[in-house]
Amino acid sequence: MQSASDQWFDEAYYQRYYFDKKTSVVDPEHVERLGAFVCSYLKYLRVPVRRVLDVGCGIGLWRDVVARHFPLASFHGVEYSAYLCERFGWERGSVVDYQAAEPFDFVICQGVLPYLSASDLQRALRNLAPLCRGALYVEAVSREDWERDILDETLTDPRLFRHRAQLYRRGLSNGFIELGGGMWLSRQAEVPLFELECAGGR
Incomplete structure (x- = not known):
């Protein structure tokens, strides 16, 4: 099977999943808690954050979060959706093959990877390493999440x-x-x- 087509991510998609309060997957309180956790952990680890990449940035939920926690850092949004690039001014690109002149201190990849086929997913995961010299935040639902019935399938x-x-x-x-x-x-x-800070060992 092929990865998601760029035609999926049109105005209707974002109206359904982001702009319509009845069907939106966006919970502002969740975004705030998540951003505070991730950015606070980066500060705790003393990861210097000067350049931030949000690959698959969508409507830009992380931009304000990053600005609050790292006011001196630059934020760069990359997005596959032509509609969002035109609306918000993001750079058009895909996590599968996006390249940058130099790596970023903090890379965000939220809700993007499950739209990729297995082969494209493997390419994307390999591609994240040269993009990041600091920390990476990844959010992706897995098959286990469906099997354990912890997803709200209506959203x-x-x-x-x-x-x-x-x-x-x-x-x-x-x-x-x-x-x-x-x-x-x-x-x-x-x-x-510390060794126990590494979830799966080194």
């Missing part, structure tokens, strides 16, 4: 691929150390970690 796009969690972990492990909570630390980062 979840039924077209998502149901990849196993191990596929995500295996693809990220060469370039990153898993910290838990969706957080990953680049193996390039000069940040000391």
